[in-house]
Amino acid sequence: MDSRMATPTDTNCLVNGMPGSLVSVRDRGLAYGDGLFETIRVSAGVAPLLDLHFQRLAQGATVLRLPLDLQLLRDEVTACAVQIGSGLLKLTITRGESQRGYAMPSQSAPTRILQSSPLPDYPPHNAEQGIVLYPCATRLGYQPLLAGLKHLNRLEQVLARSEWQDAGHAEGLVCDLAGHPVECTMSNLFIRLDDAWVTPVLDRCGVRGVMRDYLMQQLAGRGDPVVERRIDLDELLAAREVFCCNSVFGVWPIVGLDGHRWPVGPHTRLAQTLAKQVFS
Numbered sequence: 001m002d003s004r005m006a007t008p009t010d011t012n013c014l015v016n017g018m019p020g021s022l023v024s025v026r027d028r029g030l031a032y033g034d035g036l037f038e039t040i041r042v043s044a045g046v047a048p049l050l051d052l053h054f055q056r057l058a059q060g061a062t063v064l065r066l067p068l069d070l071q072l073l074r075d076e077v078t079a080c081a082v083q084i085g086s087g088l089l090k091l092t093i094t095r096g097e098s099q100r101g102y103a104m105p106s107q108s109a110p111t112r113i114l115q116s117s118p119l120p121d122y123p124p125h126n127a128e129q130g131i132v133l134y135p136c137a138t139r140l141g142y143q144p145l146l147a148g149l150k151h152l153n154r155l156e157q158v159l160a161r162s163e164w165q166d167a168g169h170a171e172g173l174v175c176d177l178a179g180h181p182v183e184c185t186m187s188n189l190f191i192r193l194d195d196a197w198v199t200p201v202l203d204r205c206g207v208r209g210v211m212r213d214y215l216m217q218q219l220a221g222r223g224d225p226v227v228e229r230r231i232d233l234d235e236l237l238a239a240r241e242v243f244c245c246n247s248v249f250g251v252w253p254i255v256g257l258d259g260h261r262w263p264v265g266p267h268t269r270l271a272q273t274l275a276k277q278v279f280s
């Protein structure tokens with residue numbers, strides 16, 4: 001184990017490998033959202049989708065020109081996964097401290113934060129009977145350079161999620177500036193059209209979820225490849241089946257949106273089974 005690492009015992013947070021929960025007021029993650037994060041589900045002491053998480057993290061680090069010790073980060077996550085056994089790990093990486101101003105420091109010393117928590121207590125009926133989406137008015141702006149990345153700037157999602165408080169909606173549909181469905185507030189979207197799965201392309205905005213990538217790989221391996229393209233709201237409403245997914249809850253069937261209804265179909269149940277297998 002790296003001498004800079006520490007395994008949490010009486011704390012659920014490590015900052016730069018040591019138990020703690022404080023960062024500098026000059027940290028660029030606080031000042032500018034200058035960084036990345038991954039929310040990693042742990043089961044039986046391992047993180048089954050860790051490779052996909054680190055692929056996305058590495059891609060984000062390249063785009064942001066953020067120097068990361070990926071092996072150190074992976075070692076810390078792996079050690080903490082063993083420690084907690086089951087739950088969630090949230091890995092946050094910032095560019096670290098700097099003086100004021102947007103210019104990147106010539107020598108960055110990234111801040112790494114690793115937090116553990118129990119799994120969210122989502123109602124079982126979300127997965128069993130399906131969920132109803134809230135039609136969010138908040139739109140996702142276009143920024144192709146950052147599209148797909150899990151960067152720290154999540155204000156669009158915060159505003160979209162603030163639009164409803166009732167228990168009747170478990171997720172919200174978020175569209176781009178042209179009104180094309182892109183994703184949900186914390187998950188990716190799949191629709192069944194003409195005997196094929198379609199998922200919105202994420203070349204201008206949106207987050208490329210690791211469960212999305214995993215399901216696309218698994219479905220393609222079963223001879224049911226997923227098409228990535230822009231979709232219209234009318235296509236979503238005409239779909240035979242709809243579901244959303246992320247790496248924490250797996251797959252939730254979507255059964256309603258603004259008065260429209262869909263059934264929970266067999267293709268969604270298969271996707272649900274594939275997601276469950278990851279953590280069994």
